[in-house]
Amino acid sequence: MLHIVACIKQVPDTKIIKMNPKTNTMDRSSAPAILNPYDSHAVEEAVRLRARYGGVVSVLTMGPPPAVKAIRKCIEIGADEGYMITDRAFAGADTLATSYALTKALEKIALIRPIDLIICGKMTIDGDTGQVGPGIARRLDMPPLTSVNKVVEVNRAEGYAIVHRKLEDGYEVIRSTLPCLFSVEKEINEVPYSTLPNMLRAARYKPNIWAVSDLGEIDKTQLGLKGSPTIVSSVWAPQKPQGGKVLEGEPEDQIRQLLDVVLARKELFEAGAGGGAN
Amino acid sequence: MNFEDYRGVWVFIEEKDGAVAKVSLELLGAGRVLADKRKTELAGVLIGDNVQELAQTVFEYGADKVYVYDVPIYRFYRTETYMRAMLACVEKHKPEILLYGATSTGKDLASAVATDLPTGLTADTTQLDVEEDTGLLLASRPAFGGNIMATILCKKYRPQMATVRPKVMKALPRNEKASGVIIEECIPITEDDIRTKVLEIVRSTTQHVRIDEADIIVAGGKGLGGPAGFQVVHQLAETLGAAVGASRDVVEAGWIPHHHQVGQTGVTVTPKIYFAIGISGAIQHLVGMQNSGLIIAINKDPSAPIFQSSHYGIVGDALTIVPMLTEAFKTALGRKEEADAGKV
Numbered sequence: 312m313l314h315i316v317a318c319i320k321q322v323p324d325t326k327i328i329k330m331n332p333k334t335n336t337m338d339r340s341s342a343p344a345i346l347n348p349y350d351s352h353a354v355e356e357a358v359r360l361r362a363r364y365g366g367v368v369s370v371l372t373m374g375p376p377p378a379v380k381a382i383r384k385c386i387e388i389g390a391d392e393g394y395m396i397t398d399r400a401f402a403g404a405d406t407l408a409t410s411y412a413l414t415k416a417l418e419k420i421a422l423i424r425p426i427d428l429i430i431c432g433k434m435t436i437d438g439d440t441g442q443v444g445p446g447i448a449r450r451l452d453m454p455p456l457t458s459v460n461k462v463v464e465v466n467r468a469e470g471y472a473i474v475h476r477k478l479e480d481g482y483e484v485i486r487s488t489l490p491c492l493f494s495v496e497k498e499i500n501e502v503p504y505s506t507l508p509n510m511l512r513a514a515r516y517k518p519n520i521w522a523v524s525d526l527g528e529i530d531k532t533q534l535g536l537k538g539s540p541t542i543v544s545s546v547w548a549p550q551k552p553q554g555g556k557v558l559e560g561e562p563e564d565q566i567r568q569l570l571d572v573v574l575a576r577k578e579l580f581e582a583g584a585g586g587g588a589n
Numbered sequence: 590m591n592f593e594d595y596r597g598v599w600v601f602i603e604e605k606d607g608a609v610a611k612v613s614l615e616l617l618g619a620g621r622v623l624a625d626k627r628k629t630e631l632a633g634v635l636i637g638d639n640v641q642e643l644a645q646t647v648f649e650y651g652a653d654k655v656y657v658y659d660v661p662i663y664r665f666y667r668t669e670t671y672m673r674a675m676l677a678c679v680e681k682h683k684p685e686i687l688l689y690g691a692t693s694t695g696k697d698l699a700s701a702v703a704t705d706l707p708t709g710l711t712a713d714t715t716q717l718d719v720e721e722d723t724g725l726l727l728a729s730r731p732a733f734g735g736n737i738m739a740t741i742l743c744k745k746y747r748p749q750m751a752t753v754r755p756k757v758m759k760a761l762p763r764n765e766k767a768s769g770v771i772i773e774e775c776i777p778i779t780e781d782d783i784r785t786k787v788l789e790i791v792r793s794t795t796q797h798v799r800i801d802e803a804d805i806i807v808a809g810g811k812g813l814g815g816p817a818g819f820q821v822v823h824q825l826a827e828t829l830g831a832a833v834g835a836s837r838d839v840v841e842a843g844w845i846p847h848h849h850q851v852g853q854t855g856v857t858v859t860p861k862i863y864f865a866i867g868i869s870g871a872i873q874h875l876v877g878m879q880n881s882g883l884i885i886a887i888n889k890d891p892s893a894p895i896f897q898s899s900h901y902g903i904v905g906d907a908l909t910i911v912p913m914l915t916e917a918f919k920t921a922l923g924r925k926e927e928a929d930a931g932k933v
């Protein structure tokens with residue numbers, strides 16, 4: 312039976328987050344915690360593959376205890392099982408330490424039910440790197456397939472998958488052996504509204520929760536802040552360019568002034584210049 | 590790990606349509622500054638099939654040395670093959686800093702290499718500097734949705750790695766007389782070892798405008814009210830022979846496809862002229878266009894942040910001002926008849 316695990320994260324909604332301008336830290340209380348938008352597409356794709364091929368969809372997250380809510384959201388989308396690893400020792404992890412911890416959890420999940428496919432989001436909106444997915448794939452020695460925007464086929468019996476990977480100017484069709492890992496683009500699917508049965512199930516759902524001590528043999532020096540090669544040394548408010556000149560007068564005057572400014576760069580408008588032509 | 594063994598600044602050289610990708614040239618420019626500060630060499634790593642001749646370009650844009658892996662197995666980018674080449678090169682020649690373009694290929698490769706080495710990797714860097722004495726790389730990037738800038742360090746591991754956003758670093762002027770050392774590298778690798786196969790590459794046939802290459806961009810935002818209002822942007826762009834850009838909210842509303850989106854989760858652009866029409870000027874938009882040569886904002890709200898970031902502004906209703914502007918340009922440019930001629 313096809314077993315797909317989607318890796319998901321709860322994140323602060325950076326769209327409405329408020330920053331403390333004195334310390335340049337986020338005011339976490341100002342931002343509701345949501346399921347990372349990219350990860351909802353990862354879960355949705357897993358659910359769609361299950362509809363096509365049968366199987367089981369699990370979701371895995373590493374985060375503080377309230378992140379259970381993000382798992383519930385995934386159950387609403389249609390996931391079957393939820394796993395969460397939570398422990399103080401994980402705190403402060405960068406992408407390398409995160410992929411290590413998640414890999415340990417995936418190894419444990421695989422003991423319960425072997426994993427054929429792992430699906431990650433393109434990136435998180437707080438970490439914003441897209442590095443965790445490929446990191447997990449390398450640690451489990453699976454081929455990482457990033458920028459996936461279409462799944463053509465997953466063939467468990469013959470052990471391969473075919474997907475489209477988005478390129479800057481098109482896409483490539485790539486075939487990989489299973490198991491492998493996809494990082495999926497947002498455009499891969501649309502997440503529909505949850506169904507009532509899923510919502511009811513989600514409300515009652517209790518995920519499997521593990522601490523470091525549940526993860527078997529683990530190298531504690533590779534976890535959390537201690538296990539993170541990158542550190543944030545300073546933060547500052549982004550510099551904004553200086554404000555310029557607001558043109559005065561009636562619209563006709565404003566337009567005349569603007570024309571003068573723009574046409575001073577006449578060379579840009581010679582035949583063939585401008586546009587994407589160069 | 591003995592840091593003394595790690596010397597030199599490297600750039601992963603990406604190939605695009607038989608030439609060196611622009612982002613790689615930009616990184617050579619940035620890498621040169623770092624290498625000079627550290628009094629060390631700048632090298633490119635070139636992986637592909639029939640790519641050795643590109644080494645000359647890499648020298649012309651600032652490198653002293655190029656490591657080349659040139660066999661047919663590298664014809665198409667694949668994580669598995671490129672990663673092995675890069676890992677072998679790093680283990681053998683030990684750079685202190687290794688930069689990649691933050692393109693889909695560069696990010697994919699860097700993430701895999703960082704895990705295997707292992708070392709720290711900073712994503713989507715927009716500013717680079719190095720401490721002359723310690724060699725510590727100061728890689729800065731927008732964080733938390735662009736709300737802050739953060740400087741990231743990697744103190745315990747070498748090489749220090751970063752992916753760098755296209756269009757933020759400056760390439761050096763080309764020096765045709767430059768030359769350097771080519772080092773041919775090779776690792777045992779056969780197709781049988783590789784679990785991924787590229788079956789087909791499909792280039793999008795719709796010739797969509799590459800906004801990152803445009804000299805003039807006319808960008809529209811949510812303030813235009815809807816797809817009908819957004820037409821004024823298309824009309825002005827056509828008249829100017831410009832590319833069309835958009836804010837994320839417009840793209841999410843479905844008025845225009847994603848490849849027109851400017852900003853943190855879209856494209857970074859540096860045209861000579863950028864029109865921001867009905868765009869509020871959120872920080873995530875600004876990071877994608879603030880290095881444009883001339884920024885012109887049209888917005889009906891005089892307190893819109895975009896005015897803080899533009900060279901010239903007009904406060905008013907875009908739906909009346911932009912059509913007037915288009916007409917004025919048509920007349921000035923003698924384009925009344927051939928309004929479509931500049932279309933790309």
Ligand SMILES: Cc1cc2nc3c(=O)[nH]c(=O)nc-3n(C[C@H](O)[C@H](O)[C@H](O)COP(=O)(O)OP(=O)(O)OC[C@H]3O[C@@H](n4cnc5c(N)ncnc54)[C@H](O)[C@@H]3O)c2cc1C
Binds near residue numbers: 812835850893907908
């Ligand atoms: C993680 C993250 C990443 C993001 N990435 C991007 C990105 O890459 N690119 C991006 O653009 N945004 C991005 N955003 C979104 C960004 O924060 C803003 O929400 C977005 O840029 C706003 O788009 P807008 O300016 O079109 O719309 P609004 O903010 O709604 O602004 C509309 C403006 O139009 C003006 N207006 C209204 N009517 C008229 C009229 N008739 N004539 C003239 N002016 C008028 C209004 O005064 C207002 O200033 C991102 C956000 C997050 C959290």
Ligand SMILES: Nc1ncnc2c1ncn2[C@@H]1O[C@H](COP(=O)(O)O)[C@@H](O)[C@H]1O
Binds near residue numbers: 319353374438441443
């Ligand atoms: N703490 C986490 N728990 C589970 N999955 C994660 C976590 N962090 C990142 N991921 C996965 O890795 C992807 C890329 O994350 P990032 O590298 O942080 O941009 C996300 O879309 C998730 O699928």
